[in-house]
Amino acid sequence: MPDQASPLNVEALYCDHHGWLQGWLRRKLGNAFDAADLAHDTFLKLLGERKIAALREPRAYLATVAHSLAVNLWRRQEIERAYLDTLAGLPEKSFPPPETRALVLETLCELDALLDRLNPKARSAFLFARLDGLTYGEIAARLQVSERMVKKYMAQAMLHCLASGLSPDAPPAR
Secondary structure, three states, X not given: OOOOOOHHHHHHHHHHHHHHHHHHHHHHHOOHHHHHHHHHHHHHHHHOOOOOOOOOOHHHHHHHHHHXXXXXXXXXXXXXXXXXXXXXXXXXXXXXXXXXXXXXXXXXHHHHHHHHOOOHHHHHHHXXXXXXXXXXXXHHHHHOOOHHHHHHHHXXXXXXXXXXXXXXXXXXXX
């Protein structure tokens, strides 16, 4: 098991750079609340990292970690907007309760993260097949590849889903 960062090293980084990081995030995000949350999450993430005592450029390292967390935040917000837009098109009496909406949103974010780890063409092929119901021939035309490549992409996607514990054969939600 790798050595974990010493709390003292993280504490020193926090004392020396927290204010700078929060200001950097506030300018990047335009929101002091999200900046504070992401600055906090950045230092929490460092607690699980390997030793950090030898960082030559601590601010560059912190900015890289924080930027990754910001990208995740933006993706989550984009998914949430799309989900809420979809709900807005439904009659109000069919809205799920807040607890269900939160669970659905969390599941959608997990699926997004899972699919994001796929090759972009494999992800597109899988989504075209599962969500749009396209044939392999139609997918091949859209992706400008052979049907054989579509079959390979689908196999990659299905193996990826199986490795994560999902069933790639579950019927798509419509």
